[in-house]
Amino acid sequence: MSNQDHHSHWDIFCAVVDNYGDIGVTWRLAKQLAKEYGLEIHLWVDDLASFAHILPKLDPNCPSQSFEGVCIKHWDEPLSLAYVPGKVLIEAFACELPAEVINSITALHQGGGKVPVWLNLEYLSAEDWVEGCHGLPSLQRSGLKKHFYFPGFTHKTGGLICEADLLTKREHWQTTNQRLDYFNQLGLKGINTDDTVISLFSYETPSLETLCQLWRTGEQKVHLLVPVGRSLNSLKTLIGDTAACQPGQQFTLDKLTVHILPMTDQQGYDRLLWSCDFNIVRGEDSFLRAQWAARPFIWHIYPQEEDYHLIKLEAFMALYCHNLAPEIAKAWKMLNLGFNQGAQEELVPLWQHVTNAHPVLTQHAQNWPSDALNDADLATRLVQFVKNS
Numbered sequence: 060m061s062n063q064d065h066h067s068h069w070d071i072f073c074a075v076v077d078n079y080g081d082i083g084v085t086w087r088l089a090k091q092l093a094k095e096y097g098l099e100i101h102l103w104v105d106d107l108a109s110f111a112h113i114l115p116k117l118d119p120n121c122p123s124q125s126f127e128g129v130c131i132k133h134w135d136e137p138l139s140l141a142y143v144p145g146k147v148l149i150e151a152f153a154c155e156l157p158a159e160v161i162n163s164i165t166a167l168h169q170g171g172g173k174v175p176v177w178l179n180l181e182y183l184s185a186e187d188w189v190e191g192c193h194g195l196p197s198l199q200r201s202g203l204k205k206h207f208y209f210p211g212f213t214h215k216t217g218g219l220i221c222e223a224d225l226l227t228k229r230e231h232w233q234t235t236n237q238r239l240d241y242f243n244q245l246g247l248k249g250i251n252t253d254d255t256v257i258s259l260f261s262y263e264t265p266s267l268e269t270l271c272q273l274w275r276t277g278e279q280k281v282h283l284l285v286p287v288g289r290s291l292n293s294l295k296t297l298i299g300d301t302a303a304c305q306p307g308q309q310f311t312l313d314k315l316t317v318h319i320l321p322m323t324d325q326q327g328y329d330r331l332l333w334s335c336d337f338n339i340v341r342g343e344d345s346f347l348r349a350q351w352a353a354r355p356f357i358w359h360i361y362p363q364e365e366d367y368h369l370i371k372l373e374a375f376m377a378l379y380c381h382n383l384a385p386e387i388a389k390a391w392k393m394l395n396l397g398f399n400q401g402a403q404e405e406l407v408p409l410w411q412h413v414t415n416a417h418p419v420l421t422q423h424a425q426n427w428p429s430d431a432l433n434d435a436d437l438a439t440r441l442v443q444f445v446k447n448s
C-alpha cells in the first residue's frame with residue numbers, strides 16, 4: 060500500500076468550453092460538498108478569467124486559492140501543481156483529464172493501490188434514457204473503471220444540485236418581500252411595488268425584439284434586468300450600441316425600462332431570480348436556479364447540432380407541465396418553443412396568455428421543487444454513490 064491510499068480529498072476537473080455553465084455547475088457542487096459534507100474539495104479549472112465573472116473575488120493569476128472551503132487550482136498544461144490521487148475523481152462534462160492524472164491513477168492501479176472513484180459528471184437532461192445510463196461503468200483500456208453520473212429529475216437518476224437550506228432561504232426572501240431593498244442595493248432606480256420585473260440571461264434571439272416591443276406598448280410598467288453579456292446583442296434595435304453598454308445604465312422606452320446589471324456572484328444571481336416576477340434563463344445552471352426561484356420562467360436551452368436541444372426542451376416541458384392545467388401548459392410550452400426558435404409575432408398572444416396565468420404558473424412553480432427533487436438532491440446522492448462504489 061502506498062501513502063497515497065490515505066488521501067481523502069475529492070478532485071473535480073472542469074474545462075470551460077464557452078459561457079459559464081460548466082464552471083457554474085462544478086462551483087456550486089464543490090461549495091455544497093465542502094459545506095454540507097465537510098469534504099476537502101480541489102476544483103481544477105483551466106480558465107480562471109472566465110470563472111472570475113461569477114466569482115469576482117477570484118484572482119485569475121493565482122494558481123491555488125481557497126473560497127468557501129474549496130481549494131481552487133489552476134489546471135494548466137503541463138500541470139504545474141502536483142496531482143495527488145484522492146478518494147474521488149470527477150471529470151465534469153467529459154472533459155479530457157490531464158495526462159499526469161491518468162498516469163498517476165494508472166500507476167496506482169497497477170501497483171495494487173486503491174484508486175479514486177472515477178466519475179464523469181454529465182449534463183442535465185429530462186429525457187427518459189437518462190435513468191438507464193445513470194451509474195453505468197465504462198471499463199478503460201488501463202483496466203480502470205469510470206462511471207457515468209447523470210443528473211436528473213427522477214429518483215433513478217443522479218438528482219439535481221440544490222443546497223440543503225436553499226428553498227427555505229428563498230421562501231423567507233420572498234415572504235419578507237426583500238426585493239425592493241435588493242433592487243436598491245443594486246442601484247436600480249424607479250422600480251415600484253406594482254411594476255413587473257423580468258430578469259434576462261439568454262443567448263441571442265430575435266424573439267427578444269418582439270417581446271420588448273410588446274412590453275414597451277403594454278399597460279403595465281415593465282423593468283427588464285439584464286446582466287451584461289449575450290442577451291444585449293439582441294437589444295440593439297431597442298437601445299442602440301449595446302457593445303458600449305455599462306452596468307448601471309438604464310434606458311426607458313415608453314412602459315419598458317431596461318436596466319444593465321453587472322454580473323454578480325452566484326448568490327447574488329440567485330437573489331435576482333428570487334426577486335423577479337418572471338425569469339428568462341439559459342444553459343443548465345441558471346435554468347435550474349430559476350426552478351428553485353419558484354417563479355415562472357422561459358428556458359433558452361443551449362443550442363446543439365441538428366436541433367437536438369429541442370428534444371431536450373420537449374422532454375423537460377412534458378415533465379414540468381405534468382399536472383398543470385392543459386390550456387396554460389400549452390401556451391407556456393409554445394412560448395418556450397417559440398423563444399428557442401426565434402419566433403416573433405406568434406409570441407405576442409402566447410406571452411399574453413402566460414401573463415394572464417401568472418398566479419397559476421407561480422403556484423405551480425412553488426410546488427415544482429419538491430416534485431423535481433424527489434427523495435434527495437444531487438450532492439446527497441453522489442456521496443451515497445461513492446459510498447456504495
Ligand SMILES: Cc1cn([C@H]2C[C@H](O)[C@@H](COP(=O)(O)OP(=O)(O)O[C@H]3O[C@@H](C)[C@H](O)[C@@H](O)[C@H]3O)O2)c(=O)[nH]c1=O
Pocket residue numbers: 076077078079080081082083084112113182260286321322323324325326328341342343344345346361
Ligand atoms: C448572470 C449571472 C450568471 N451567473 C452564473 C449562473 C450560472 O452558474 C452561470 C451560467 O451558466 P448557465 O446558466 O448554465 O448558462 P451558460 O450558457 O453560461 O452555460 C452553458 O455552457 C455551455 C458550455 C453548456 O454546454 C451549457 O449546457 C450551459 O451550461 O453563470 C452568475 O453567477 N452571476 C450572474 O450575474
